[in-house]
Amino acid sequence: MKILIVDDNITSSLVMERMLSRYGEIKTAGDGNSALALFKEQIQKNDPLDLAFLDIMLPDMSGQEILKCIRRFEEENNIYGLDGIKIIMTTALDDKQNILQAFKSQCEGYMIKPISLEKIKKQMESLGFSEISAV
Numbered sequence: 001m002k003i004l005i006v007d008d009n010i011t012s013s014l015v016m017e018r019m020l021s022r023y024g025e026i027k028t029a030g031d032g033n034s035a036l037a038l039f040k041e042q043i044q045k046n047d048p049l050d051l052a053f054l055d056i057m058l059p060d061m062s063g064q065e066i067l068k069c070i071r072r073f074e075e076e077n078n079i080y081g082l083d084g085i086k087i088i089m090t091t092a093l094d095d096k097q098n099i100l101q102a103f104k105s106q107c108e109g110y111m112i113k114p115i116s117l118e119k120i121k122k123q124m125e126s127l128g129f130s131e132i133s134a135v
Helices: 010-023 032-044 063-076 096-104 117-126
Strands: 002-006 025-029 051-055 086-091 109-112
Touching: 002 010, 002 032, 010 025, 010 051, 010 117, 025 032, 032 051, 032 063, 051 063, 063 086, 063 096, 086 096, 096 109, 109 117
Parallel strands: 002 025, 002 051, 051 086, 086 109
Antiparallel strands: none
């Protein structure tokens, strides 16, 4: 599995990387432009990412904006449904407006920080990554 972690907080990113490294190859980005470049590069190499964890509060663009850009790129490149990347928003923001906006923009999950291995496992299992429960 190929996983992208997008978080500008280095500590949060390292903690998530440590928790997720048992499940596959990890790529990280600290801002939206880097995240989008990594996402598009993997598509162009015909080796797409399977899962992304997007922080909402980032320096150059929000995770909400990144989510919209990813979904727009997928649509423009005829990537639909189960062929698209699964996206879980990770944030300290637990207000109704951010949660609704994320799901409206087609994220598959929303996790409130602090993130734990149990929260990650539960989200990933709910998305059909069945190999998670064995690790």
